[in-house]
Amino acid sequence: MTAKNIMIVGVGGQGTLLTSRILGGLATAGGYDVKLSEVHGMAQRGGSVVTFVRYGDKVAEPIVEEGQADVLIAFERLEALRYAHFLKKDGALIVNDWRIDPIPVVIGAAEYPQGIIETLKREHKVYAVNATEESKKLGNPRVFNLIVLGIAAQHMDFTKEEWYDVIEHTVPPKTIEINKKAFDVGYCLES
């Protein structure tokens, strides 16, 4: 199998590391060669962060380059727009339809772009959901990333049991149930 390229983008602190580790664990359990690349340090303080996951028979470079992503998972819609050019022509873009203002917007030096989802839909296959609101309904706004991952799972070749298994092994023990519930929400959404 040629390498499958997945990107997770978001705002530092949103949990991109946890999500990439779930994906990495999933591909490892599936017997693939896997590489993933993360961002630590300063960018984790509210900056724009990117994580790459690649798996297949043999993977050399640990990053995904422009025009090569099969799936782009965005935890915030401005970040989806920032990295959309990394997608392949027929790649899937899964977006948490949620807004976090970057500091230039907070201080009035820039405007938050309007109509991002519509703009993205003109070029890409877009699956947008306000996962943050959905996760609040579950009682924990932090598990929105599992909802987004649930949608992404619809575009990947792993069984629900395989996903459950890796979630159980990756998230903190106390949060397994709510994370699985959040995953289900995304997995069952029609897209």
Next chain:
Amino acid sequence: MSEKKKVIMLGNEAIARGAYEAGVKVSAAYPGTPSTEISEYLVQYKDDLYCEWSPNEKVATEVAVGASLAGTRAMSCMKHVGFNVAADPAYSVSYMGVNGGLVIVVADDPGLYSSQNEQDTRMVARAAQLPVLEPSDSSEAKEFMKQAFELSEKFDRPFVFRTTTRLAHSQGIVELDERKEVEDKPYEKDIRRTVMMPVNAKLRHVEIEKRNLELAEAANTLPINKVEMIDTRIGIITSGIPYQYVKEVLPEASVLKLGMVNPLPKKLIEDFASKVETLYIIEELDPVIEEQVKSWGIKAAGKELFTVQGEYSANMIRRAILGEELRIAEPAQVPVRPPILCPGCPHRSVYYVVKKLNLHVAGDIGCYTLGAVAPLSVVDTTMCMGSSISTLHGMEKAKGKEYIKNWVAAIGDSTFLHTGVNSLMNMTYNKSTGTVLILDNSTTGMTGHQDHAATGKTLQGDPTYAIDIPALCRAVGVKHVTEVNAFDLERLEAVIKEEVARDEVSVIITKTPCVLLSKEKKPLYIAQEDLCKKCGMCMKPGCPAMTKRENGTVCIDDTMCTGCGLCKDLCKFGAIELVKAGDR
């Protein structure tokens, strides 16, 4: 034979695993991105080895040297700029050699993800005449660590283990081996090699030149340097992460992959170069391999095609070597999202007051460096660990005490203990009048919350003596030491005003823990639309949880608010209201 267990590991985790399997007994480090996680993973093996956070990289490396002299395998870990701090022991232990194997792990940061410069450790290591190994993925990281200790003992040389951000923070599949317990080497007193005074060091210099030549000769046949002869039209000499980009783009090209990047295997390189039609040298940052190879009269292309800045990529090689025009969609023009202080960060509150008083800040290395960017924009300088205090002192000596009455130095607790305390000694000794803010958030924040000498806990999780920072300041001669809560705006303002006006050194410690340290449910504030007068006061500190509604009134993001209350204290109209923690 049973099959080895395969796991996916971060580069830094693999380095820790390699050290464990190599039988390391002592490791010392100071946190620094992208090296920090090595120690955090190593501590899981604490039943078999000792590891610690030292106050700085010089101390850490000297600890490792001591452990090596005592006959055990030992290491220190740091980021590239930390290697400058450790340069003093590194240059001289190079003369001394080792007893137990000694490895200094140094992580470079091409692309400056979290650093103040982009220096190439291979250059520093060459200057110190230290051999260098460089892995290209997690699996090699583990194996090369083991080889580093073997080679260190075999050739009596301390080894540098160079990684980069992309290696350190990428995960890949690793096969686990068992730990190999290594018998301690006996210690034999021999001052000719362990007392570096001129008469001994002169002779050691001759000796290590000889050792390095032996190592360079051996490098021609060491399996760590690997030739992959395939299509000979293109030949590439590379090492580290760029090797992966080469394999991605040119799987058929012939490659000489160097696992040891100092000293270079001259014969092996000459032989490889003679067998390929066009030779390229692909290495991240400085032309370390390239300049040496070209100096031997070998024709090759390198930095004419590639940059000395930032990270490489497969696309970069596609363009430079294959001349491919890549049809890539243009990125959208969108507002940048730079890193910022977190919602609820105590530094924001302190900087808000500093800005209100119109003061300049001689800054330092840590999360609080982010006070340099808008809207706070209070930090004037950031250079290296501990430098805030000494640069302020220098300004005063140049221009006099009145000149620095609208200046303060700002430094974090961990950075203060790293090297800042030396600068404070200098201030009292040389009769400075400056004001130092120690932004004490009870942790090493930027690198992800590591303990330090004032937190009362060791890397191995044991309770320990916690340095009393106010007492330490008094002990070095500061008469005016004041502790203030970072969120007590009124008192903070009064104290800063009083201390900057004073004609003596003073230290203000703003002691409030990092907001990320506590996992408790925190209070939540909301902004009431009908009471908001759109004055913008609450937006001034630049909290990312504060946004504006279409009508210009303020709205607080309930997923981000941590309940610090700074915005509430700034609102004159009572528009910001506390919602109980249970209501979240």
